[in-house]
Amino acid sequence: MAAERTSNWPGTWAPVGVPVSRTVKSSDAPIPRLADLDDAALVAATLDGRREAFDEIVERHRRVVYQLCYRFVNQPEDAADLTQETFVRAWRGLAKFRGQAALSTWLHRIAVNVCLNRVALKRLPTEPIDDRQFVDPGARDPHGDLVRDERAARVRAAIAQLPPKQRATLLLRVYQDMPHEEIAQVLGNTVGAVKANFFHALGNLRRLLGEQP
Amino acid sequence: MTHLRPDELVDLLDGALAPGRAAHLETCDLCREEAARLAMPLDAARGAGVPEPSEGEWARFSTRLSSAIEAEPSPGWGWLSWLAPPVLVPIAGLAVLVFALAVSVDRVAERGGWGAPVAVVTDAAVDDESDAWPALVEVLAALDLSEVDAFAGTGIDVRPGVSERLVAGLSREEFATLQRLIEDEAGVAHP
Numbered sequence: 001m002a003a004e005r006t007s008n009w010p011g012t013w014a015p016v017g018v019p020v021s022r023t024v025k026s027s028d029a030p031i032p033r034l035a036d037l038d039d040a041a042l043v044a045a046t047l048d049g050r051r052e053a054f055d056e057i058v059e060r061h062r063r064v065v066y067q068l069c070y071r072f073v074n075q076p077e078d079a080a081d082l083t084q085e086t087f088v089r090a091w092r093g094l095a096k097f098r099g100q101a102a103l104s105t106w107l108h109r110i111a112v113n114v115c116l117n118r119v120a121l122k123r124l125p126t127e128p129i130d131d132r133q134f135v136d137p138g139a140r141d142p143h144g145d146l147v148r149d150e151r152a153a154r155v156r157a158a159i160a161q162l163p164p165k166q167r168a169t170l171l172l173r174v175y176q177d178m179p180h181e182e183i184a185q186v187l188g189n190t191v192g193a194v195k196a197n198f199f200h201a202l203g204n205l206r207r208l209l210g211e212q213p
Numbered sequence: 214m215t216h217l218r219p220d221e222l223v224d225l226l227d228g229a230l231a232p233g234r235a236a237h238l239e240t241c242d243l244c245r246e247e248a249a250r251l252a253m254p255l256d257a258a259r260g261a262g263v264p265e266p267s268e269g270e271w272a273r274f275s276t277r278l279s280s281a282i283e284a285e286p287s288p289g290w291g292w293l294s295w296l297a298p299p300v301l302v303p304i305a306g307l308a309v310l311v312f313a314l315a316v317s318v319d320r321v322a323e324r325g326g327w328g329a330p331v332a333v334v335t336d337a338a339v340d341d342e343s344d345a346w347p348a349l350v351e352v353l354a355a356l357d358l359s360e361v362d363a364f365a366g367t368g369i370d371v372r373p374g375v376s377e378r379l380v381a382g383l384s385r386e387e388f389a390t391l392q393r394l395i396e397d398e399a400g401v402a403h404p
């Protein structure tokens with residue numbers, strides 16, 4: 001059985017001729033638990049008006065999106081803010097997600113664009129790398145959590161100093177395991193430019209971390 | 214034989230170096246050294262985790278995000294949700310609307326969509342709007358946004374695939390910037 005649900009036109013100009021109702025199928029079968037649904041089914045459920053399905057999407061992906069944003073800005077409050085912005089945009093654009101890529105990939109695309117836009121809009125100072133102090137790689141003790149955490153913090157700080165496109169390229173390649181071709185699409189570069197950016201990102205990162213034996 | 218180029222060194226890190234070039238690597242200390250120099254920061258990056266937010270922080274995050282989502286129109290409307298009242302204002306909004314429709318009409322058609330929304334919405338809009346409208350439509354039709362220098366540094370990314378991003382949603386600031394730029398380009402006087 002199919003039921004028709006009518007939504008009100010959300011704006012003030014109701015254009016003539018554009019259908020203002022969408023047909024949503026409902027069935028007598030029991031509604032599956034959200035946790036049992038895959039991402040594509042969650043997207044469909046959200047578009048069918050199940051708001052809680054989007055909460056499940058957020059629950060599943062927020063951690064990785066947050067990590068990507070954190071690595072971009074190296075700051076927890078901004079990272080949370082950018083993560084929120086990513087999901088708001090995902091919500092707005094959900095009807096455009098047609099499953100041609102994994103939902104996680106699509107979210108990473110949005111996240112990296114949100115991060116790049118933030119850097120551009122805020123006009124954050126991007127000092128030339130040569131003017132920066134090299135980060136001291138610090139003592140290395142493979143048995144100490146503290147030392148490991150400190151070292152990770154230094155690496156994150158160094159990554160956050162990379163020029164935005166190099167940073168985005170490095171993050172998508174290393175942490176999201178995105179192929180160069182896909183990074184090229186996300187960043188609007190050629191594959192050659194992505195590889196060059198990745199090469200320069202690694203070179204700069206090495207310099208920022210200091211030469212190590 | 215020539216040394217490995219940067220892109221070939223990147224391929225090497227990916228384990229995707231062309232076999233012919235791998236033969237060079239076998240015999241060239243310089244290239245092996247260069248590869249090792251790149252592997253160091255790569256390993257460092259891979260090993261650097263991110264501090265995990267606490268349960269309380271995630272709870273606050275969820276609350277804030279929920280409020281933000283509540284303020285948004287339903288995503289089921291797709292690009293039509295752009296017409297939500299808080300997003301658009303009359304004449305400036307129309308500029309953006311026509312642009313959005315222009316870039317998304319092919320996608321709507323692909324989805325077996327809803328007739329000819331450009332014509333329909335344009336008709337409705339012309340009835341409501343000022344004399345500037347026909348000129349605006351003309352300018353917008355001729356406008357190649359990738360050629361508009363004014364976008365540089367605005368945070369609005371203009372490139373192939375811009376429609377994807379536009380329809381995927383702009384922030385308020387980006388929206389305002391886009392409106393202003395299109396108005397400027399179209400020669401619409403600011404109130």
Ligand SMILES: [Zn+2]
Pocket residue numbers: 215216217237241242243244245
């Ligand atoms: Zn060589």
